[in-house]
Amino acid sequence: MTQAQLIAHYFSDSDNDNDMEIQPSIDNETLERKKKNRRKWIPLCTYSDKNDVIKKIKDGGIWSKTHTNITNEGKRTYYRCNRVKRRGKPCSDSIHVLHHSENECVTMYKTEDDHLHNESRSIGINQQSKEVICELFKMKIKSKRIPEILEEKSLPVPKKQQLSSYLISLRKTYYGASTISLGEIEAWCQRNSLIPDDDDKPWLLKYQIEYEDEINKDDDNDNGDHNDNDDDNKNKFRFFLTTRRLLFNASISYKIHVDATYKLIWQGFPCCVLKK
Incomplete structure (x- = not known):
């Protein structure tokens, strides 16, 4: 529910956005300087649900939370314009929200100043x-x-x-993810090993999965010579995909062409293509 017209304007110190309390002991020069630094906050609207104002701020995409003050009226949360760097000259435009202490309503305020920076800081991709x-x-x-x-x-x-x-x-x-476990490959091979009725649907004719711990276990039980190549003791897999039509064509052919590519998948594993 919007109630902006019923809420008074709010003034604060632009340095830290605290409530201004002018003491009688302050000299005229200090008083004038503080008057120049005072911000005038204009109420935009009041929400009965705080999630609505949070969503509005996030959808805007240009506000970043800076700090929170506790006042007699309630908690005030301040946001700066993030189109400029935090450590650079700040943008004069900013907003803050007041969480009313007497009820569940939340009011959004905005300074009367507009964005003054010429270049906006790019955040992410347009x-x-x-x-x-x-x-x-x-x-x-x-x-x-x-x-x-x-x-x-x-x-x-x-x-x-x-x-x-x-x-x-x-x-x-x-x-999907760019990585896959050896167990997931084995499960995929098992699911695709049935011969389909469609002559052009690919299926798995043969596959082999070897796990590193199983390979090392076999080596320990083997009394013969051991292979010193470390690559032979790592996880291994190979599988052969084909179709019923390709197998038929191969059965009536007399020449085989074999080619390999290493850029077919992200991991760079070789893929051999056979053709008759």
Whole structure:
């Protein structure tokens, strides 16, 4: 419920936003200086639920909490404009919320000053740029091409690290985590080992999973010569995917072509492709 018109303006010291109490012993020069530093807070609206005002502040995306004061009227929480650096010259525009002590209502105040800084500090990736990047990602556009397309659309171009981090998050969202355990691979192999009715549906013809502890156990029980290659004692897996149609084509062919690629998946494991 909005009650801004019923609430009086509020004045505070701009240095620490404490209530102003002018003492008779203060000289005229000090009094004039404090008057110049006083902020005039204009009530914007009053909410019956504090979660509503918190959501409004978060949705704005430009306010960062600085400190809290306890006054006779209630708790006042102050927010600064985060479009400028905290240690630089502060923006004159700011807000604060009053949690009324006599009821559950919360009132939002704003200074009568406007934003005076010329350059806004970029925080994260622009929302419109994010939407375009997401669409380009779905179209499988290369990451090097994405900044060029954003410039062509006159949209803010994120930094290289920002773009890389966002693309990683998109891959995780659409394709799952970039890592998988050996146990998860074995479970996947077991689920896909049944021969399908569809001639073009891939299935697992053969797979082999070896765990490091099992390999070492076998070596301890073996009285023969041991292989000094450490790679032979690590986790191993291999699996062979095919389709019924490919197997039929292979059965009537006389030549085999084998090729390997190392960039098919993120981990860089080799993938061999056989063709007859």
